[in-house]
Amino acid sequence: MKNSVGQRGEAIFYVLITKFYGRDKPIFRPQFLGDKWQNVDFIVELEDYSGKIKPFFFVQVKSTKSGYTKIKQRLKVKVRKKHVLSLSSYPAPTYIVGIDEVSEEGFVISANGESLSGISSIPTDNPINEKTQNILWEEVRNFWENSEFPRFCSYFSDPEWKGAKQ
């Protein structure tokens, strides 16, 4: 009998991505999507953003107790090709975070289509720390600020609802 697979990794990710680093509050607000959500584990919103849109990104957490490869010290987590394709299909920034359950560290890699094959390990160049948090926050913010969205007029809009969108 064990805890649900990935539960510990999800807890570690949440703690790491919301670490304060002396700030008044975290710069990310993650929300676990539930075990039934097939492709991603968390939706993460950017906090302290004052623009018109609410930037967000998706995260798939992969955790392991198997440690690292011998030569390149890559974290041994597997992501199948089918899953990589699914992650890259999201129109929002999407990342895989590998969690070392022993050291309670997490490492970020992009899953935005730069590569579409499966992987058996991920690099540890970007551990979740204050610096990585800042880079990630700015990268996601820049993505949404530089994205152009066509004006969207829904069939389901309410003509009685006053106040035009700014």
Added chain:
Amino acid sequence: MNKNNLWYIDQRAEYLANMYLSRRDDLIIERQNHTHDRGIDILIDICHSGTLTGRVFGVRIRAERSASHIRRVSHNLITYRYPVSTLEIIRDIPFPVVLLLMVMEDDSGYYNWINRTKLDQAVNLSLKTQSVPFERLTEESMNMLINEIDEWYERRIGNHENKRLV
């Protein structure tokens, strides 16, 4: 759980507690529904050799943003003014309940018993707050905690057998 009504305190404290507790692989951790305060935030099953034992204990989480309300006695021992009147709800819970204090500033965790054999021995519920000692959550203190809970159940079994003999 004390309601700071701030997700980055309350919700984060739960994930942090989960991270600490899941360092042991003999504990099944089950988060409780927070629609109503039933006294515990997490219910934990103890396993031996991967099999459920039927021994459970509850965890009630208190979160603090910083260590400013904590008095440090030593590296592993602190005292904290706990609102003990809020513990009335756990008086009739028939299994052990552990109080966890999680500090967001440095991700530290501390514990104490708030319901051993008799609640009155631990705290004085007639007081609004009471200075309560807490021990730092470490691998060693977790081992002691689980051993104490096992002993609590062993004594309980012994008491039942004695009653049958009478």
